[in-house]
Amino acid sequence: MLGAMKILARLREDVVALVYPPQCLLCLGFEVATHCRFLCENCWQHVQAEPIPPPRNWRVTPPTAIFAEDCEFDFAAWPYRGAMSVLIPTMKYRDHPSFAKIFAALAALRMREQLALVLPASPVLIPVPLHPRRLRERGFNQSLLLAQVFAKLWNLETWPRAIRRVKFTDSQASLSALERKHNVTDAFASARDAVLHGRTVILVDDVITTGATISACARVAKQAGATRVVAIALSRSG
Secondary structure: OHHHHHHHHHHHHHHHHHHOOOOOOOOOOOOEEOOEEEEEHHHHHHHHHOOOOOOEEOOOOOOOOOOOOOOOEEEEEEEOOHHHHHHHHHHHHOOOOHHHHHHHHHHHHHHHHHHHOOOOOOOEEEEOOOOHHHHHHHOOOHHHHHHHHHHHHHOOEEOOOOEEEOOOOOOOOOOOHHHHHHHOOOOEEEOOOOOOOOOEEEEEEEEEOOOHHHHHHHHHHHHOOOOEEEEEEEEEOO
């Protein structure tokens, strides 16, 4: 029975692919790569060739001047431009959670060497949470999907419920740095049973722009007893 269901699912995928052939999201070509069904081979190679942004020390060069220093460093696999400025919004707003798993695996390889320089042997990964209402609307938390892949490849723990989003907020996309800071004020809280004392926390998000969300989560993690907080993301502006 299970085998028949798999065959039917595969047939359905083949019919959909025949009627709506896969198309590269960047150049709109129809010859997509076999290992990445939403990019052509040329665009996939271009994504892989993008330079890796250097680690950013928030105590020396914070994203903006208005945030506290609860987060020490941030790391990103790609700059937020070009391909990533198209792919990440497509993942979030056009219901493509599979993007997260594919790019997290590649990001894990790109960031591993940098992270090893500043982190102890056993940090804990905490994905930036979505408010329950936003989660229902989107259907998935992209930060959690990223964290799950990182945890598997780096052999780390993931604590998805250590920080909760307790206030529904407007989308940050069109807000200024100061507006983003106000937007996420008191938006997060630590779980009652979160035991972060003495731990190093790695916050996981898809994009770091002004740092407002990361700063707010880092503050909560520190208040819950975390010794150090750093952040990682697929992509970073600035």
